[in-house]
Amino acid sequence: MTAAEPQPVSVDGLTKYYGDVRGVEDLTFTVDRGETFGFLGPNGAGKSTAIRVLLGLLKPTDGDATLLGRDVTDRAELRDLKRHIGYLPSDVTFYDRVTGAEILEFFGRLRGHERRTELLERFPVPLDRPVKAYSSGNKQKLAIVATFMHDPELAIMDEPTSGLDPLVQNEFYDLLGERTAQGRTSFFSSHILSEVRRVCDRVGIIRNGRLIELDTVENILAEGGTVVTVRLAEEPSAAALEFPGTAHVERQDGSYRLVISQEFDSLIDRLHEYTVLDLEVREASIEDVFMHFYGEADDAEGDRPAAPDDAEGDGPAAPDDGS
Ligand SMILES: Nc1ncnc2c1ncn2[C@@H]1O[C@H](COP(=O)(O)OP(=O)(O)OP(=O)(O)O)[C@@H](O)[C@H]1O
Numbered sequence: 645m646t647a648a649e650p651q652p653v654s655v656d657g658l659t660k661y662y663g664d665v666r667g668v669e670d671l672t673f674t675v676d677r678g679e680t681f682g683f684l685g686p687n688g689a690g691k692s693t694a695i696r697v698l699l700g701l702l703k704p705t706d707g708d709a710t711l712l713g714r715d716v717t718d719r720a721e722l723r724d725l726k727r728h729i730g731y732l733p734s735d736v737t738f739y740d741r742v743t744g745a746e747i748l749e750f751f752g753r754l755r756g757h758e759r760r761t762e763l764l765e766r767f768p769v770p771l772d773r774p775v776k777a778y779s780s781g782n783k784q785k786l787a788i789v790a791t792f793m794h795d796p797e798l799a800i801m802d803e804p805t806s807g808l809d810p811l812v813q814n815e816f817y818d819l820l821g822e823r824t825a826q827g828r829t830s831f832f833s834s835h836i837l838s839e840v841r842r843v844c845d846r847v848g849i850i851r852n853g854r855l856i857e858l859d860t861v862e863n864i865l866a867e868g869g870t871v872v873t874v875r876l877a878e879e880p881s882a883a884a885l886e887f888p889g890t891a892h893v894e895r896q897d898g899s900y901r902l903v904i905s906q907e908f909d910s911l912i913d914r915l916h917e918y919t920v921l922d923l924e925v926r927e928a929s930i931e932d933v934f935m936h937f938y939g940e941a942d943d944a945e946g947d948r949p950a951a952p953d954d955a956e957g958d959g960p961a962a963p964d965d966g967s
Contacts, residue, residue, distance in 0.1 A: 652677055652711025652798045652829035653698070657707035660693050667693035669855045670707070673844075675831055680824050682861075683833040683842035684934075690853040691833035692734060695802045699731055712798055727755050730791035734802035734833075736783050744769050744786050748793065756794035763789045766815050780807045787815065799823070801832035807841060817843050837930040842866075849937055851926035856937060861930070868936070869926025872902040872911060879918035887914050903928070 653675035668690040675681040683822045685691050696702040698709055700722040712728055714721035722815065738747055748760060748771075765769070767785040791799060802827030805813045820830050820843050833918040834840050840847060841861055849857040849864075857864065869891055875898060882893045885900055893900060899922070904911060910927075915923075 649677065649742045649965070650710065650964055651675065652679075653831055655694075655698070655707070656708045656709070658694065658697060658704055658709050660702060661705045666690075666853045667702075668697070670848070671850075671855050672857055673855060675829060677829055678827040679845045680820055680830045681832075682720070682840040682847045683831065683834075683850065684835065684837075684840055684847050685850035686835055689850045691850060692802055693853075694850070695800060698800060702962070707860040711800075727794075728797050730794070730796035730799040730801075732787055732791040732799065732801040732804045732832075734806065736787040737767060738746075738775045738783065738786070741774055743772055744778070744782075745771040747786065748790060749777065751790045752793065753959055755796075758793070759795050760793040762788065763793055766819070767812065771807060775842045781812065784808055785812065788819075788929055792819065796828070798829045803834060804832055805834075805836065813839070817912055836862050837934055849934075851937060857908050864933055865928060868933045869903045869905055871926055871928050871932055872904060873899050873922075873924045874915065874920060875884060875922040876900070876915075877921055880918065883915060887911070903932075 646742075651674045651901065653673075655671050655673055658671040660668050671694060677750065683691050683694065690798040695940045697704050698711060698716055700716045700719075703717065711717045711725055714725040716722055718726070742750075747753065748757065751757075752760060757813075767788050769782045769789070775786065778786065788804070791801070805816060817840075823830055824845070829880045844861050846860050846874075847857070848855050849865060859867075882895045882900060885893050885902060887907070887910045889910050890902055893904070902911070938940065
């Protein structure tokens with residue numbers, strides 16, 4: 645990227661409340677050109693809210709957001725922007741009576757369709773049938789073709805693989821990989837940890853509407869440490885197994901689970917005091933990291949006291965092209 649080129653995604657202090665319910669609060673991050681960025685969080689964390697604000701479907705309560713340098717709250721800039729981006733919503737809805745071919749023709753006229761034939765080979769759908777007769781997987785595939793057939797510089801996707809079978813999911817991950825190789829940017833929300841690990845360069849983890857971690861997948865996993873699960877003939881307290889280099893020890897169903905930095909000598913010294921019945925040592929998985937961030941019960945803090953309702957309708961969720 646040259647210095648003059650704007651960041652594909654730039655979000656600064658972005659906040660959205662639905663009346664007094666917090667959607668997202670004070671989100672600040674950027675996504676670089678050619679990155680595949682995963683927006684990770686459980687149900688209700690604020691992923692869809694952030695994406696809808698980015699697409700201009702919801703008005704932010706506070707803060708700024710630009711896509712490809714255009715202000716998403718400016719109607720004229722948004723209209724121009726939508727020719728350069730692809731949007732794949734989580735709840736794909738099309739007008740039921742039209743056929744798949746008609747839908748692609750409609751979006752193709754507005755934004756271009758140079759990858760249409762190739763994408764239809766990879767994500768085949770019964771083009772001549774009304775969308776009403778489509779299975780949910782076929783609707784999702786049609787939406788993928790509509791989202792990517794103009795080869796957008798930036799794709800924004802809300803849980804794009806929901807409803808896809810594993811083979812189609814793999815094809816979709818390949819598509820994202822090719823986009824990265826071509827310098828195209830992809831931003832998507834997910835709560836599927838394996839896909840985030842597989843395809844993302846960087847991840848933002850959101851909880852209760854706030855960004856609580858922003859790093860490369862590699863660093864996040866490295867910080868997760870080494871997980872040791874051990875079963876002992878004796879039943880010492882969890883605290884008795886602690887040593888310098890232990891981040892966490894807990895007792896689980898007769899075993900002990902330790903998260904340690906790579907202090908293997910200290911581990912062996914400590915275990916030497918007991919009879920070891922079973923032992924497993926492995927690197928932290930993305931599931932461990934996720935549990936670390938979400939393991940404790942969510943607090944109820946955060947929703948602000950009653951305020952004027954600034955929520956508005958989202959409009960149709962179909963791949964929206966801002967005409
Ligand atoms: N239209 C709305 N009116 C009021 N509150 C809303 C509205 N949409 C979302 N919320 C609230 O905002 C918060 C964030 O919801 P959001 O749908 O953005 O989360 P999410 O991470 O996308 O969840 P999911 O994975 O279930 O789609 C939740 O507390 C939710 O109840």
